[in-house]
Amino acid sequence: MPTTEKVRHLTAAELLDTVVDRGSFVSWDCPAEEPVLSDAYARDLAKARERSGTDESVITGAGLIRGRRVAVIVSEFSFLAGSIGHAAAERIVAAMHRATAEGLPLLAGTASGGTRMQEGTLAFLSMVKITAAVRAHRKAGLPYLVYLRHPTTGGVMASWGSLGHINVAEPGALLGFLGPRVYEALHGEAFPDNVQVAENLFTKGLIDGVVEPSDLPDLVGRALDIVMPCRAAAAGTLPTAPATLFVRPAPVDAWTSIEISRQPRRPDLRQLLKYGASDALPLNGTGQGEKDPGLLLALARFGTQSCIVLGHARPLRKDAAGMGPGSLREARRGMKLAEELRLPLLTVVDTAGAALSQEAEEGGLAGEIARSLYDLIGLESPSVSVLLGQGAGGGALALLPADRTIAAQHSWLSPLPPEGASAIVHRTTAFAPDMAQAQGVNVASLYANGLVDHIVDERHDASLEPREFCVRMARAIEYELAAVAGVPVPELVVARAAKYGSLGPR
Template identity: 85%
Template sequence: MATTEKMCHLTAAELLDAVVDEGSFFSWDTEPEQPVVSAEYARDLARARERSGVDESVITGAGLIRGRQVALVVSEFSFLAGSIGHAAAQRIVAAVERATAEGLPLLAGPASGGTRMQEGTLAFLSMVKITGAVRAHRKAGLPYLVYLRHPTTGGVMASWGSLGHINVAEPGALLGFLGPRVYEALHSVPFPQNVQVTENLFNKGLIDGVVNTASLADLVDRALRILMPHRYPVPSLAAPSTLSVSPAEVDAWTSIGITRQPRRPDLRQLLKYGATDALPLSGTGQGEKDPGLLLALARFGTQSCIVLGHSRPLRKDAPGMGPGSLREARRGMKLAEELRLPLLTVIDTAGAALSQEAEEGGLAGEIARSLYDLIGLESPSVSVLLGQGTGGGALALLPADRTIAAQHSWLSPLPPEGASAIVHRTTAFAPDMAEVQGVNVASLYASGLVDHIVDERDDAALEPREFCTRMAHAIEYELASVAGVPISKLVAARGRKYSNLGVF
């Protein structure tokens, strides 16, 4: 949608009516304390109050969203273009701090032209204290969700408007740092169309989704069911039948052939058939969106988690996993730590991208940083070997407290053909190299890497729904097994596990 197209301004009251359970909103606002103002600015404030029907550019309070108490900070654009001055900033900070003190998740709905020009630099600097309050809220392990509305620009977009654990926006909204009117005044040409719009930001990996107002309550409800699972009692889990499964009784090369079948179930099908619910996120939030990785919030039965894993290419000529995928993965790792949720990593890759772009994008460094973050991750973790596991792209998602393997999955520093080419100068010895290198589940289980095997009966491609259901039960069980263990013990045991691999 072009930025010049006329967009309606969703009022604060309309947003609250759409998202909050009827009759449940309770205002936290007190009379705003304005700084010393000029007579002209005082008249501007008076006119804004009269036109908007509110006393400042933000409304704060708490209400029920599908029965769950949620704190809210919502902009009113009709009050001086939703601009943030001293009084509005104080109101936002007070609301965020109260939400933190009361242990409430927070939904922000900014719609603002930025900081208030009439108050100058001090209004501009108020973005720092708002950011500090949001940071404390997030550090307390409480979800901060942002719904960007038309328009959100300037200092608001560059502070509390971009800091959500989940950032979504209404369709067609103008979103950006630089207001297009300012750009045109400074440069005498219009800002390029279709850049500062919701859909473009989503395509670039800057926000997680495009959500209309009518769907917002459902999104918030689903997200908080995953992010705050402690509200719901968790029954004790029976041990799944897969705990007694043994490695497949076939050679490594046979297993490799099975995992390369196009119809083999992948992470998308695992979430579709196995997860109780899944909410995909999008990109790094920093302008990268690599199709090689899928990041989501999910529940497997009773267990919530952050999921990140390889997204199997839908075309044969699709590039391998690039450095942007691992930067997105590291976003997921940080979410798990901050929200105090287990992390689930899913490995299914024929290898990372081999290209100039991947090298110049820092692929090797991103693999290293991913390993560094996972081995010391301050959150419970489970990894799943779902299919192919080739090279540094597989290694980058592997370290975890518990590792589950599909019966025919495998893990190798290179495709067996590549290993054969290095050792024998021909790919003809690939089956022999696969056996000698110990890439299959039997070898990985014997070495102590794999803790839990999920049977395929005899090939997951022949029973995708049933296989994904069994894998999901195994995931739920392993997530539950590490969820209650103190983090310090998990990190120490994780380090010992990888130090002792292959030591008998």
């Protein structure tokens, strides 16, 4: 969207009226305590108050959003371009600390040119204490949601504007580190068009979505329903045991399962979320400028159980690249979200293999696989993994370690696709079926060796009954998520390491 398009943007008060349930907002603001002022700066502040109708560049308080109490910090851009000086920073930090103390999720609606030039370096340094307050809020396991409004630049974008568990933006919003006017003044030429625009940041994997203000209440409500479920009601109670607890491996050889797993119409993670999840809210990218289509990251709920989901997104085209290192960096974002929000992690394995390319090698694919394994085996959160279909190589291994593993009857796990293993041993792919059987890649072998804990039947082939299969898988996931959620995390971490340290015939 061109940045030159003239659009009227909401004031802080108008955003609050749009997002917060009518009549529920209560201000937390105290009179602003300004630093020592020059006469010129005092006049600037007086004019800003008169123009904006607010006493500072931020409004803070709490209100209901879709019936749930939420702390809110909203920038008022008409007050000195929403800039942050001492008084505004103190107000932001006080609101963050109060939200943390009261156990409230926090929504920040930024619109700012950055730190206040009239207050110099000390205003610039205030971004550090604001960031410390964000960190304390997140470390308390409380959601921090950010709505980036037009424009958000400078120190605000480079601190509390980029630290949300979920970061979404207003359509067409100018978002960036260096404001375009500053760039032009310093370099004598205009900044390239449409780089610092919300839609471009979404494409690059820097934000999770582009959302109209009118749609923000629903988004916040859905996100909080997932990440802050009512734990008291389900505490210590397992869902009804699903029939899949009694399913055993399919009585077929490994190659038959591999061929079934490769059916083009086999249900994938997208369909599992569509047919099996009570709700699913997709996230986008690493937040660091990478968006690899090989992985899907989402907040989701299966029945009564909320979780962070990350898994392989099966390529929609045969010529699509395999999972690259960016996918695993996005996966590690999901792992951190699970730990910080104190939610179970669900990983879904369904890959024909990671990318084999110069870009993947130079992007550090091997190192990302290693770091993913490192993070999963020590994850400070309950975890469940699902073998949904193909499970070839390091790309599959990178998402596997978990407290419990569910497998579709015809899923499999192998160091390489069987054709590759055959080529290494026999210098031809002709022995792929024999290699698959000998290597023990199928669910029968994985179950016998203690890796798979729960099997979901396919009633011959999941591609022939995608919706029904996904419903059965979802019930198995709900059950296993509930089972691990009831165990203290330190016990899970010890048992997880012991499980992978003792795999073998049982």
